[in-house]
Amino acid sequence: MENEPLIDDALKTELSALYAAEERHYHGLAHIEAMLALARDYQGELDDPEAVEAAIWFHDAIYDSRAKDNEAQSAALAEQKLAGRTDAARLKRISAMILATATHQLPPFDDAAATRDASLFLDMDLSILGADPVAFDAYERAVRREYDWVEEPIWRAGRGAVLKSFLARPHIFLTQEFRQRFEPKARLNMARSLETLS
Template sequence: MQEGEHLLAAAEAVALPFYAEPHRAYDNADHVRAVLHTLASRGLLTPTLTLAVWGHDLVYDPRAEGNEERSAEVFGEWLRGQGISPELEAEVRALILATRHTTPPATREGALLVDADLSILGADPQIFAAYDAAIRQEYSFVTEEAYRAGRARVLQSFLDREHIFSTPEFAGLEAQARTNLTHALELLQEKNRPT
């Protein structure tokens, strides 16, 4: 079994080719490094979280459902090949699946990973706008009308939550995230209005 830093370096090395795929405008290595930095800058980054961050968007096909499940399977298979314990593999898998953002995370580590993954929502408006444009680029195969409708549903789903961020470490991003999401939703709705 690889230990500590060697395992983390190996995880980065095996993950980077996935994150370099040309269709990734946002869900790429820059996003992974931003999530790692967001956790590290708050003193929250653990080896288990590091593994989960590298694995969470390993498989990313915007045309398909189940990317997180496939990411967990591919990364889990690689982890087993490194000789890690079944308990650690299960923990990393659960963390990766938490980034589906469909249900509240079951653990504190899961909540931290989800909040870090969503921290872009609470970024400065210019950074958020660049993220929003990159997401549109990843879905360039979708017609403008269909994209606006789908994206509006996604943005509204975050605004409908009582809290976007569930940990105290990320609660300070809540107000800016709501401002960014509201503005982006307004822009989508403006484009839907007849001129």
């Protein structure tokens, strides 16, 4: 059990099928691959890179734009699929990281290393906000398509509220590394998006 990877090829194949669903215009495999690439960039900063990799693979595994409990469902799936592959404490860390993507607030870990891993993981999830404008605009369009059932005025109000809440934070990103790399661009992208929505 100890030497087996948390996420083996069989599990990757199974999860990839979920991410390949055609209604996923943003929350698909490309999003997972972008996060995995960032996890490799910051591997030296991570205490438990494998747990972060597992959280990345599972965090949007269940995704229905009409549902309110995607993160809880994804965390439950992770606990079910990873049971027996690792110890309970580590599984709880992975699950807490996945649940935290609902609010992008840090889980209340009492362990500094776990907190640091969760901070980097959550920042990876939001890194698209600080992408170059072309990629950011493509992301915005893709998310809109995932919510194509929402009427335009309601979408504009809801999306505007989300962007405003991020812009109101003292920092969008939790870690120094991501603030330096993505924060200025993220603020510009979101301010521009808000103008378009209003």
